[in-house]
Amino acid sequence: MRALRALPVALAFVAMPGAQCAPQSTDMLDKIVAQEQAEIESLRQYSPVVETYIQIRRPDKQVGVAPGGDKYFLGHALLAKGVELIPLAKDTRSKHNKLVGSLANFFSMEFVPRGFLQMIYVDMNGFDREHYEFSYIRREFLGEVRCLVFDVGPRVKSEKGRFVGRIWVEDQDFHIVRFNGVYNGSATFSHYFSFDSWRENGGKNQWLPAVIFCEEGNVEYPVTKKQIFPAFRAQTRLWGYALSGVPKEQELSRVLVEAPVADQTKDANDYSPLQAERTWARQAEDNVIESLERLGLMTPSGEVDKILEGVLNNLEVSNGLDIQPQVRCRVLVTSTFESYAIGHTIVLSRGLLDVLPDEASLAAILAHELAHVVLGHRMDTQFAFFDRLRFDEKDALRHFAFSRSPQEELAANQKGAELLMRSPYKDQLTTAERFLQDLQRRSKEIPNLISPHLGDSILANWTIATGATSAQESTGKTANGLTAASVVALPLGGRIKLEPFDGQLHLLKFRAAGPAAEYEKMPFEVTPVVLYLTRQDGAPTQKAAEQPARSDP
Numbered sequence: 001m002r003a004l005r006a007l008p009v010a011l012a013f014v015a016m017p018g019a020q021c022a023p024q025s026t027d028m029l030d031k032i033v034a035q036e037q038a039e040i041e042s043l044r045q046y047s048p049v050v051e052t053y054i055q056i057r058r059p060d061k062q063v064g065v066a067p068g069g070d071k072y073f074l075g076h077a078l079l080a081k082g083v084e085l086i087p088l089a090k091d092t093r094s095k096h097n098k099l100v101g102s103l104a105n106f107f108s109m110e111f112v113p114r115g116f117l118q119m120i121y122v123d124m125n126g127f128d129r130e131h132y133e134f135s136y137i138r139r140e141f142l143g144e145v146r147c148l149v150f151d152v153g154p155r156v157k158s159e160k161g162r163f164v165g166r167i168w169v170e171d172q173d174f175h176i177v178r179f180n181g182v183y184n185g186s187a188t189f190s191h192y193f194s195f196d197s198w199r200e201n202g203g204k205n206q207w208l209p210a211v212i213f214c215e216e217g218n219v220e221y222p223v224t225k226k227q228i229f230p231a232f233r234a235q236t237r238l239w240g241y242a243l244s245g246v247p248k249e250q251e252l253s254r255v256l257v258e259a260p261v262a263d264q265t266k267d268a269n270d271y272s273p274l275q276a277e278r279t280w281a282r283q284a285e286d287n288v289i290e291s292l293e294r295l296g297l298m299t300p301s302g303e304v305d306k307i308l309e310g311v312l313n314n315l316e317v318s319n320g321l322d323i324q325p326q327v328r329c330r331v332l333v334t335s336t337f338e339s340y341a342i343g344h345t346i347v348l349s350r351g352l353l354d355v356l357p358d359e360a361s362l363a364a365i366l367a368h369e370l371a372h373v374v375l376g377h378r379m380d381t382q383f384a385f386f387d388r389l390r391f392d393e394k395d396a397l398r399h400f401a402f403s404r405s406p407q408e409e410l411a412a413n414q415k416g417a418e419l420l421m422r423s424p425y426k427d428q429l430t431t432a433e434r435f436l437q438d439l440q441r442r443s444k445e446i447p448n449l450i451s452p453h454l455g456d457s458i459l460a461n462w463t464i465a466t467g468a469t470s471a472q473e474s475t476g477k478t479a480n481g482l483t484a485a486s487v488v489a490l491p492l493g494g495r496i497k498l499e500p501f502d503g504q505l506h507l508l509k510f511r512a513a514g515p516a517a518e519y520e521k522m523p524f525e526v527t528p529v530v531l532y533l534t535r536q537d538g539a540p541t542q543k544a545a546e547q548p549a550r551s552d553p
Contacts, residue, residue, distance in 0.1 A: 026129075028148075031174045033128045039175065039207070040124060044080045046208075046241045048500070049088075049296040052116045053335050053449065053492070054234040055526040057217075063519045068230070072448035073113045074334060076296075076393065077238070082124065083117045086394050088295070089453055116236045119195045120209035122152075122163050122179050131155060131162065142178060143532035145170050145201075153184075160185030161192075170533075175199070175207040177533060193234075198531045202241060202501040210500040212236040213529045233526040235492065239333065239503040240296030282325050284384040285343040288400060289330060291389050295396050297333055297453075298347075299503045304496065305329050307507070308348065311359060312366050318423045327373055329366075331505055335492060336448070337439075339365050340402040340455025341372040343379040350498065350505060351449065352458060355490045355524055360428035361435050364420060365458070371415035377408050402455045409456065434488045438523060446524055487516070489523035 051074050058068030074089040118124075123131075137149040147168040154162035165181015177199045183192040195214040199207040217231030271279065292298035308329035316323065327344045335351035346369040356362050379402065382388050391399045404412070420426060440459055443450055450457055497506045 028174070029129055029134055032134075032150075032169050032176065035174045036122060036127050036176055040121060042206070043120075043209070046079050047076050047243070048079075048208075048238045049240040049243075049333070049503075050075055050077045050085065050113070050117055050236065050238050051335060052113060052234060052236040053526065054232055055446070055449075057231040057233060063521070065519075067442065067445040067525060070446050070448045072336070072451075073116075074453075075113060077117055083114045085113045085117065087113070088297075088394065089397055116212065116214065116234065118183075119197050119212045119214070119236065120238065122167065122176060123161075125161075127163070131159070137166070139171070140168065142168055143534055145177060145533040145535065147171060147177065152181075157184070170207070173205050175205075177207055196528070198529065198533075200500050200531065200533065201535050203536050208241055208500050209238050210498075210531065211238070211529050215528070235335075235526055235529065237335075237498060237500075239498055239500045241500060242502045243294070243296050278325055280384050281343050281378070281381050284379060284381045285345050287383050287386065287389055288342055288379075289345065291396070291400075292332070295393065296503055297396075298330055299333060299505060301328075301330065302504055302506075304331050304353070304505045304507065308346075308362070308366065311363050312346065312370065314425075315363060315367055315370055315419055315423050319419050321374065323373060327370065332454070333498065333503055333505070334453060336453060337450050337458045338452030338455050339369055339458060340404075340452070341369045341377070341379075342402055344373055346370065346373075347455075349452075350496050351492065354492055354494045354496050356495070357431050357435055357487050357489055358428070360425040361432040363423060363425040364416075364429065364432040364436075367416040367419045367423070368412050371412040371419060372404065372408065374419075375408070375411055375415055377404060377412070397453045400454050403452075404456055431486065431488070434486075438488045442524060449524065487521055487523075491522040491525045491527045493527065493529065 052072070054071040055067050056069035056071075057065050060066035072089070073085075073087065075085045075087040078084040078086065131154060132152050133155055135151045137151055140147050140149050147170055150167050150169065151165070152167055153164045156162075160183075162184045163179070163181055164184050165179060167176050167180075168178040169175065170177050178197065180196045182194045185192070193214050193216045195212055197212045198210050200210040202208040212235070214234040214236070215232070289298060293300065305328075308331070312327060312329055315321075316327070323344065325344050327346060329346050329348070331353065332338065332347055332349040334349050335354075336349055337352040337355070339346070339348045339352060341347070346366060348365065352365070353362070356365070383400075420429065436459075439450065443459060450459060452458070495508055497508050498504075499506070
């Protein structure tokens, strides 16, 4: 009996310290509320790039669900004015998009961008204990960041626009790093969608909105037919918080000490007409690239660019090419599929790189653009004049144009096929051909995704792999075949990680998930987003679990 009496006393003794610092305490809730209000105020200094891509979903007999139309927005957010936006690109209108019925009007240019941008905030007006109820759920890791998890909802259930859902609060400074739910008070002509909003660490005591996933309706359930809008999925990404008009090495506040310059008067330092021509063309390229960097549409050369240049080098070496000035690669940060050559600079979009199934497919795209360079298809060198770079921000994408004539595209396809046939990728082009054919087949379902901002549609060079495989057949060689388990294309976000603060790009690092079922391959589709959160100082709270999220009730 004595042992039985001692046990509750011991439990009570152990539980007392925990009760003194319970997550539900008024003091902690006040810290969370104060930090969120400070977050809203801090974000007012930024004007990040915002991209929203909405993909309509339809039933498919083979894989269950497939894209059935899309919508797109690209612009700069003026967070100092709330959720105001400066559009950089307009949505593509097509006959196929009209099939979504009332959606074209429902997702107006005024509603879609601001409505989705609003999802970076839990509540801009009154997120406090006076308006909200908080219910502590558990502790949980999001990547390496330990969080406190709360369910929240408005005290007055009928208040429109109040957030209803769950929040994750990192347990060091009490920033909300993720919130999942919906705004309260939908009506027939004013509907709020369920969303999952993530923030990433941008430095000490700073968590920045990074990506929002939104999903509404389900094509596999009959109830969807009663809705006034079709089922869809959407991703909104924000980046370029650190955009600055002057690179660090050029800032006037920095003192640079130059080394003594040796007397080179006897060296051959003059420019020949050919060298002057090349220098002038390179200056035009550099001016365009610098302008795109200032807009946040292109980041300084980094990890991903080097990988592209490695594949490009394989094409050049195997074909005995020695091109001057050296051909380089850059990445456009947007999700739309496009590739083009700005003089001797080959540009591929992040969205295109995300969905390419293998290195040979990447080589096929690069071979087409390299062919433009080899054939001497030049850019407009008027951009070497700096006055040509003065334009209104909203006109930026209309100011630049790098599309080619049909004759140049045909010649580049033929030359690109020749480059591939003399490359290490010549026996690996079946997947590349299937990728481009599948993209052609789905083009009417994703018109905005395949509509380029600056160059020609990726479909303009879709015959390049076909030409190469035809050449293989004529020489008696066959490419490696595809198996039933082969992946023709990846979902959006399948390869590249985008850093929200500086817009830098990195390859995703994840463990193999095992064979994918047919319905799990999801080529060109929008998928949910799960981020592995870390702190910039690289010091996690404690060793996190191997899974993306771990609960600790």
